[in-house]
Amino acid sequence: MGTTSLIQKYNVPGPRYTSYPTVPYWDDQAFSLELWQQTLKRAFDESNTSEGISLYIHLPFCESLCTFCGCHKRVTKRHEMEQPYIQAVLKEWNLYCQLLQDRPVIKEIHLGGGTPxxxxxxxxxxxxxxxxAKAEIAPQHEFSFEGHPNNTTREHLQTLYDLGFRRVSYGVQDYNLNVQKAIHRIQPFEHVEQVTRWAREIGYESISHDLVFGLPFQSLEDVLNTIEKTNSLSPDRLAFYSYAHVPWIKGNGQRGFKDQDVPKDDVKRTLYEEGKKRLLAHGYHEIGMDHFALEHDSMYQSFQQGSLHRNFMGYTSSKTKVMIGLGLSSISDSWYSFAQNEKTLEDYYARLEQNQIPVFKGHILSQEDLIIRQHILNLMCTFKTSWADPSMAFPELSEVLSQLEEMQQDGLLTLQPQGIQITEQGKPFIRNICMAFDLHLKRKQPQTRIFSMTI
Structure with missing residues (x-):
């Protein structure tokens, strides 16, 4: 089947699988704060000493709204909001430390946003x-943060470096001014060049640039020009994301342009395929979904060693069973359960004033969920999965296999006696292949559109 007809067949709404089950399929009725605390304590006791924990800290404030963004944020220029928020996050962390009792061993910290x-x-x-102050640092650790090239200062970089941060990612998106105007993110190349140089001079070991394809008014020439300018700065790793056009979820924030201004289907796929070719030609290796890295980077090495992991922070170089999310809207993961914090600043503060961990929804994973979660993680991180081990089998496997057989006929994967391997042609369709395993999605198709298109 030709590439264009494959796109027409498989370009459907689908999850990005930063979790399984995906958030719309969480069972809030069977969830409670008490159950979350129990499962978290269980996972923490099992793994804190041996592998440590990860922390994701959500810093939600932005001075202006970027219309491509799908994150939870609060747009404000009032910097007096910083101190109360820092105090709230530290109070939340204190509540977790009281619950966990033993001192956490921190393996990963990531500051995300918003605009950290x-x-x-x-x-x-x-x-x-x-x-x-309330934790130990694991001998092998990775601290990272997201920096906005327009407001990241050398002082930011030096301060965080002195605290142990060695990785920074900069949001670039695209260098074409018309595209930048459409997404309300005016950001000259010189700013990115400066903050990348500062990070190198200070000693950061991994610098990442985030690029986006499929943005309004974006042409193939724009994508290739952005990649060439990016390559001139030689970031150690890259994210090359598909723009998720979901205005029905994010409202007016993604209505700064018309639907017809956004590249679609085979046009959008061409942006990715040609961009990917250019990245590979510059020595970047494709890692999982949307990510590329140079051979010396820890993400490439983790991919080669089979230790790459994926969670709500995206891809990480190593796995921890426990990931605690601090700050409004943050999502935590105990492997056995997920929990999300209150989404508004007012509700988040109110829960903390009552000395409560500010979780408002979540999901306790069943044994079936845990099996399917592992299959989807395998596919996302290694492009293959297996059910040779009886513990990885599940009753609906035969139904899943019939769908996989059709995908094999389309050249997306190779079926083996007890597993599958995604082909080179199938990598752009990885979300669709994961959807074949998604039993929640199979049993209950959403009545309204809640996911972005897979391609």
């Missing part, structure tokens, strides 16, 4: 020192 560099270097210092 909205916060002053002084306030970020206060935040991280407050976190580390």
């Amino acid at each position: 560099t909205f916060f002053s270097a002084e306030h970020l210092l206060e935040l991280i020192q407050g976190i580390l």
Whole structure:
């Protein structure tokens, strides 16, 4: 089947699988804060000493709204909001430390947003020192943060480096001015060049640039030009994301342009395929979905060693069973359960004032969920999975196999006696292949559109 007809067949709404089950299929009725705390404590006791835990800290403030963004954020120029928020996050962390009792061993910290560099270097210092005061640092650890090239200062970079941060990712998106105007993110190449140079001079070991294809008014020439400019700075790793056009979820934030201004279907796929060819030609290796890395980077090495992991922070170089999300809207993962914090600042603060961990929804994973979760993780991180081990089999496997057989006929994967391997042609369709395993999605198709298109 030709590439265009494959796109027409498989370009359907689908999850990005930062979790399984995906958030719309969480069973809130069977979930409670008490159950979350029990499963978290169980996972923590099982794994804290041996592998440590991960922390994701959501810093939600942005000075202006980027219309491509699907994150939870609060747009404001009032920097006096920084200090109360830092204090709230530290209170939440204190509540978790009281629950866990033993000192957490922190293997990963990631500061996401929003715009983490909205916060002053002084306030970020206060935040991280407050976190580390109640924890140990694992011998092998990775601390990372997201920096906005327009407001990341050398002081931000030096302060976080001195605290142990060695990886920074910069949001680039696209260098064409018309595209930048459409997404309300005016960001000159010179700003990205400067903050990348600063990070190198200070000693950061991994610098990442985030690029997006499928943005409004974006042409193939724009994508290739952005990649060439990016390559001139030689970031260690890259994210090359598909723009998720979901205005029915994000409202007016994604209505700064018309639907017809957004590249679609085979046009959008061409942006990816030609962009990918250019990245490979520059020595970047494809890692999982949407990610590329140079051979010296820890993400490439993890991919080669089979230790790459995926969670709500995206791809990480190593796995921890426990990931605690701090801050409004953050999602935590105990492997056995998921929990999401309150989504508004007011509700988040109110729960903390009552000395409650500010979780408002979640999901306790069944044995079936755990099996399917592992299959989807395998596919997302290694492009293959197996059910040779009886513990990885499940009753609906024969139904899944019939769908996989059709995908094999289309050249997306190779069926083996007790497993599958995704082909080179199938890598762009990885979300569709994961959907074949998604039993929640099979049993209950959403009545309204809740996912972005897979291609």
